Amino acid sequence: MTQTIASCYSKIGDILSEEEDYNGVLANYNAALTCNEELKEMYNKIGDMLFNLGREDLAIIFYRKNNKLDSILYDSLINKAEKPTKI
Numbered sequence: 409m410t411q412t413i414a415s416c417y418s419k420i421g422d423i424l425s426e427e428e429d430y431n432g433v434l435a436n437y438n439a440a441l442t443c444n445e446e447l448k449e450m451y452n453k454i455g456d457m458l459f460n461l462g463r464e465d466l467a468i469i470f471y472r473k474n475n476k477l478d479s480i481l482y483d484s485l486i487n488k489a490e491k492p493t494k495i
Contacts, residue, residue, distance in 0.1 A: 412445035418450065424455070433457055448474045464489040 421436035
């Protein structure tokens with residue numbers, strides 16, 4: 409049952425992504441993870457969304473949870489995340 413609920417949250421997140429409701433996307437992807445922490449693709453989806461929103465620092469955390477990063481991409485993200493951002 410929790411797998412089905414998690415899948416629903418994931419699909420809602422995908423739909424909201426098309427609508428560019430990024431806060432809604434993250435809320436639904438996180439809800440899917442709450443239902444089933446073993447949904448490895450959710451870690452990637454959240455990481456991708458955070459990366460696209462310019463939150464490389466948080467994206468790295470989610471990518472690490474699924475070991476998605478290869479060493480070249482990892483180094484690139486670390487360097488980008490460590491650069492100070494202008495406000």
